Amino acid sequence: MYNNISLQASKLVELANRVKKNSYKTKIVTITSGKGGVGKSTITSNLAILLSKKGYKVAVLDADIGLANLQVLFDVKPQNSFFDYIEGKCSLQQTITKTPYENIYLFAGISSFEYSSFKNSFVFSNFVKDILSLDSFDFLLVDTGAGLNDYVKEFLAISDNILAITSTDPSALTDVYALMKMLSLNKRKLMLCFNHTKNYQIGENICNSLITLAKKNSLKSDFMVKYLGNISSCSNIATTSRLRKVFVNEFRNDEISLQMELVLRNLLLNIE
Template sequence: MFNSISAQASKLVNMTQSKRTINSNSKTKLITITSGKGGVGKSTFTANISYLLSQKGYKVAIIDADIGLANMQVLLNVKPQYTLFDYIDAKATLKEVILPTPYENLSLLAGKSGYKYSNHSNSFVLSRIVQDTLDLDEFDFLIVDTGAGLNDYVQEFLNISDNILALTTTDPSALTDVYALMKMLSKDKSSLMLCFNHTKTHNIGLTISKSLENLAQKNRLNSDFMIKYIGNVSSSESISTTGRLRKLFACEFTHDKVTLELNSVIDALLMNIN
């Protein structure tokens, strides 16, 4: 299986985009959540780990960077008066687009479904909103929820982030996309954090992470590039139910196995970020 993953991943990697890095002395740590394959649970994961971090007393802001299919406002039960595009289009100030949520210490820069981003293509406007939010120096964490795929917008966020977390499932097509991401990032990043959703045990994720590492070694990806396995999250039917009810699983089911797993992932995340 891992040979075919490698072959297919090569087709997905496209390194044509120009590079840009963020300059910041901000205390705010930038974390970008991505996956390659769609529907693996990124937005749900982002909302829940952000909530759990905020419960620990950290000030957290989420950027809904799923261009065109924004849904973080639904998960967090926020009715946005402004979206991040109002800031990009100079219709609102940065403070106005950083929205409070029903959860203490947790803010949202909402996206907008159906927005025609093509007006701003390659103008690095998304990097600018990240830079400006970091410069506020108000948050402990700025967490970016990207959309599916490795398109230009996702790459723009990956380019500017040193803390990248890939959420995947054990599904071969999801792993193919993760390997494509590893190939791309290994050229100029030092590491990638890997977390497995819909995965029953810690060991399943660990074993697959090791196989991906071995594949990287075999294919001579940059040997300084490290995969940091940070844990697994099981499936729970209540996750989609709470999502539909505009509630957060980790808030409603504080002692559930999934919430405990999410807390372990946070412990590993905090040990691994720059």
């Protein structure tokens, strides 16, 4: 069994290296979280809007296997999910859903379904490579599921730009530290954004504490944790989501929108 696991890991690293060696126009940003319910998909959709307002063409891949909800946030009804392409039911172009927002396109998933037949087959990594090969987008935002299951690890492996969304909840911080330990084995950095966090300084202090803990536990010395900013709690975010609207598009001058602008600004400074 150990040999099988090692072989699968080697193949995934090989595929990830192939993706990186190709000079694609599209930059991948993988957005993840250890704990569910921290607002990962909401932040993903808002970052997509802010990128599009800067003139970028953005693709969003709903890679939360079995719990996809970005079609709700973008208020679209996709004709095909990316699983239809994986299963050979449609072309890659037919999986692209135009959203109501200029320059934002969705590769939709499907909720409430099991995809165990795809386990360890690397179809998700290959699908991302197919999107990159289109050379049609400036950015590809990959919204993963919560946790560190095999599906999430596959999406993490093919990107050097990984943004973790967390909160100050102790269990969320424990999960982020586990993510740091895993990524430090073969990645150079992890970017962090704190959601439901009162101010920038609180997130920065906790981020520094995580870095100190990592040093005490001998994580790779050259592994970097980059703090991008915080998003404060705001009832209007949940309200806009229920109305199938995106917060930064409805409340452009709100403090929360400005916080998201800062997160995006720092993200653009740190992506490779």
